Amino acid sequence: MFEAIAFYLFAALTISMFTITVMTQQALYALSAMAAGMIFISAFFFILGADFLGAVQIIVYTGAVMALYAFGMMFFDTTRTVVEKRTNPRFVIVLATLAALLTVLVVIVPIIAVDMPAQLPIDPSAGNSQAVGMVLFTKYLVPFELAAVMLLVAMVAGIVLAGKKMDKSLTLMAEEEIELMQTAQYTPVAHEEVH
Amino acid sequence: MDTAFIIETMIKIVVLLTIFSALAGLGTYFERKVLAFMQRRLGPMHVGPFGLLQVAADGIKLFTKEDIIPQNVVKPIFKIAPVITAATAFIAAAAIPFWPEFTVFGYTVHPIVADINIGILFILGVMAVGLYGPLLGGMASANKFSLISAARSAAVFISYEVISGLSLLAPLMLVGSLSLIDINNYQSGGIGNWIIWTQPVAFILFWIAAFAETGRTPFHLIANDHEIIDGFGTEYSGMRWGLFFIGEYANMFFISFVIAIVFLGGFGDGTIAGAIQLLLKVSFFFFFFLWTRAAWPDVRPDQLMWLCWKVLMPIAVLNVVVTGVVILVQGGL
Structure with missing residues (x-):
């Protein structure tokens, strides 16, 4: 019974979190909801007894989403809403149809499919x-x-x-050396190298 | 699952939360006293005997202060950020064995909330989520200093996770298990069996990474008072600000437990003497956090990155490789 309660609780939480990720116009909401959703997914691994995968899910995705935050910080003012340009409404319709179809399939498959035996059953000794x-x-x-x-x-x-130029440290160089390097950068030959 | 198990777990959770919330409060008192002693001051001394009730006075102040939420912040994120720091610190503690098992009225108590067999991974992972508190708080604050602090916390997180993971890998290869109880039992033979003797490099690396993960002084750049005001905490007031600190001090205690259990034998063979030894080791590591704060300046962010990627990470990788080769040779190929 506890498994069922935990499953439905975390299923609802995960779906609502990822819905926020997709629907919101706020970069900070989207990222935070995604991080939360990723962490809630680990609960399913714990319910299934796959503790290792659960912990790895937490570790890997907190780090990965943290990197996304770093990009978010660079590209957006995260305290403002981002207005998206939707130029092609057909694109949205196609995606929505596909998503609806997928949902129907997900619900139907357990009804028509037989119980699948595990291909690689867990070795209880390990x-x-x-x-x-x-x-x-x-x-x-x-x-x-x-x-x-x-x-x-x-x-x-x-x-x-x-x-580029990772072998040089600007902090340790004298002012003249930096200027010399910068002028060298704008000569035609070196210019092509840089870009 | 029977009812006894649920009741037992509930009691354990309540006890753990009570003890470590109180300890986190007391931790601030210890910190001020130790810093004062090292800087030839007196520290808190007016409220109660030896200033001990200062903790209560601070608590009353934090709880009753107005909870100010500035106008331009992203409100839900701003409100939830301190809770993440405090909550994840205590969630991580669920897998730490604080005391050897003992029997009360014929009922054996395991002083660990959830004895999962990947304890150390769970602790490190959930503790790392705690850094989302400063990150989200800083990004939601609509304040430049907070944003700098958030960027720094992301940088510290991404780099020092690597060090703590790689440095722990070598001792885990020796033990062959991720459970803290197995790690403890591996070293139960006495002081000669401690992993610190076979893995001194990993011990030092993990200790350094622990300072970065808890954001303590040599790596305190997330909330460096003299550069970026209070970093992520600049816009916070009252208990939300206090929650960040409960999380930080609780994390200091928990990471001290992890270091003591993984490298210094933990509670040994499980007798009362062993358990008291564990508490002494933890106190030492906690004291060392405070000692370092009194004795060391903060490093710059670029120095922190240099140390992580150019010094500590190559050493950690080498340590893992050497450990693997030695295990292979000793195992007779």
Whole structure:
């Protein structure tokens, strides 16, 4: 019974939070509601007995949404509402129809589908984090490694994009050196390099 | 789930909330006394014996003060931000074993609210959510100083989460479990079994990260009084401002418990002597927070980032790799 109460409570909370995320015109509301929704999702993992995934959900998404806040801070005045330009009403209609269809499917599927047996039933002798580790390093090894490589690519790309003149420290340089560097930047050859 | 379990959990939650709310209040008293002693002042001394009732006086003031909500703030976020800091501090405490299990009238009590087998992950994750308080409070305040403070809290959060996670990874590899009770039992053989002897680097790194996560002095730039007024707290008054501090002091106690349990043997073999030792260790770490505040200046934000990404993170990664190799070699490949 407690599982059912917790499930419906957190389901309602999660859905309302993500609704706020989508509907609001306030960047700060949207971000905060999204962070809250992500944390409420972890409750489902805890209800299902997947403690490890629940804790990881909290850790990963608080950090990820925190990075979004940093962008929000840079791009918006977060205390004002953002007026969106909706140029194409057809786009909204298509999206709304798809969303409605998806909702109907989600409700219908449990009625017509049979109970699915677990493909990889939990080994009761292994703990939660051990079970995740076993699956991650056997069945899902290739996607796991691929994700790691993709993250590495993203990191290298980020460093290349952002890291111009990272070997120099403006704080430690003398004024003349900085001026010299800035004039060098505006010569035609170096100019192409910079942009 | 039987009724006894629910009642027991309820009682534990109430006891934990009462004790640590009171301790958080007393923590401010200790802090002022320790700072005063180190700066050759007297500190609070007029209210009650040794100024002990100063805590009550502060509490009455905070509770009865008008709760001012400025005109241009984002009201719901502004109101909820202090609650996040205070609440997450106590939610994180749910997985901390504060005392070895004991028997009262033939009923064995486990002094831990939820003995989940990934305790340490849960504590770190939920404690990290506490930094949303300063972030949201700062962003909702419509105040430039608060916004700077919010930006800094996001920066501190994103960088020092990495350090605390990586530094804890090495001891966890040794123990092979994420449960704080397992970690404690791994070290129950006495002082020679403490993880600090096998993982001294991880201990120092985690300790440094603990200062950043609780926002204590060398890394106090989130609310640095001499640069950005009170940072996220500038626009707050009354009990909402007080809640930020209850959260901060409770977090200091809880992170001290985590350091003591993970690296310094916790409550050892579970006797009363071991439990008292745990409290002494926690008191030492709490005192060290105050000591550092009296003795050290604050670092600049760029120094903080430099320290995190160029010094601590490479050391933490190396530590994990070396630990892995040693475990592999000792395990006979």
